[in-house]
Amino acid sequence: MAVWLSMMTLAFVFTGCAAKATISETPASHATVIDQGPSVAQLENGQQGFVIRENPNMDSESRSEFERAVSLMKDGKNDKAIELLTRVIERQPGVTAPYINIAVAYMRTNKPEQAEQNLKTALGLFQAHPVASNEYGLLLRKAGRFKEAREVYEKGIDRFPEYLPVHKNLGILCDLYLNDPVCALRHFEIYSEGMPSDPQVKVWIAELRMRSGH
Secondary structure, three states, X not given: OEEEEOOOEEEEXXXXXXXXEEEOOOOHHHOOOOOXXXXXXXXXXXXXXXXXXXXXXXXXXXXXXXXXXXXXHXXXXXXXHHHHHHHHHHHOOOOHHHHXXXXXXXXXXXXXXXXXXXXXXXXXXXXXXXXXXXXXXXXXXXXXXXXXXXXXXHHHHHHOOOOHHHHHHHHHHHHHOOOOHHHHHHHHHHHHHHOOOOHHHHHHXXXXXXXXXX
C-alpha cells in the first residue's frame, strides 16, 4: 500500500496489505473538500486507492525528511528511515502519516511493540484512521490477538465503511482465524463489489459459498 501526503489530503493507494508512504501533490480532482472532520473518497478513473482528508500541516524540513525516509523504506533501509521519522514526529507530533510509516518500519525490523505504540498514537490523533486500523489489525493478527484485531477492524469499518482493504483483511481474519464464514463472506463480498478487479477474492467468495451450500 502506498501513501501520498499532500498539504491538504492523505491519499492511500493500495497494491497489497502492507503500507508505505510517499509525499506528493494529490490532483485536485481526487480531493473532495469537506469542512468538518476527516473523510475518505475512492479514487476515480479506474485507479485503485483512496483519498483521506486530514488537513495536515508539515514544515518544509519535515516534509523533506519524510520523503527521504520513504525512499529509504523502499530500499529496505528501515533502521535509517526510523531515525528520520523519529525526528519528523518530534517536530510534527500531530500528523498521522509519520506514525504509520514508522510503525511499518518497526514491523519490518521485528519490533512489534514499537510498531503498536505508534499505531495507537496515530489512532489517538485520528480515531479509526483507515490505514492505521488496517495495519494495527494485521499486527494484532500476527500476534495471535484475533479478538482485538476484529475489534480494530470493525471500529475502522464503522467510521469508514468505504475503505475496502479493511473489509478484505477482516474477511481473512474471520475465515482463517475466527471460523466465522458468515462474517468472512459478507466482508469479501463488500470488498469485491468495490474492487471487482481482484480475482483472488472472487475465488475465496466462491469457496465460501460452496462450503456453506449457497
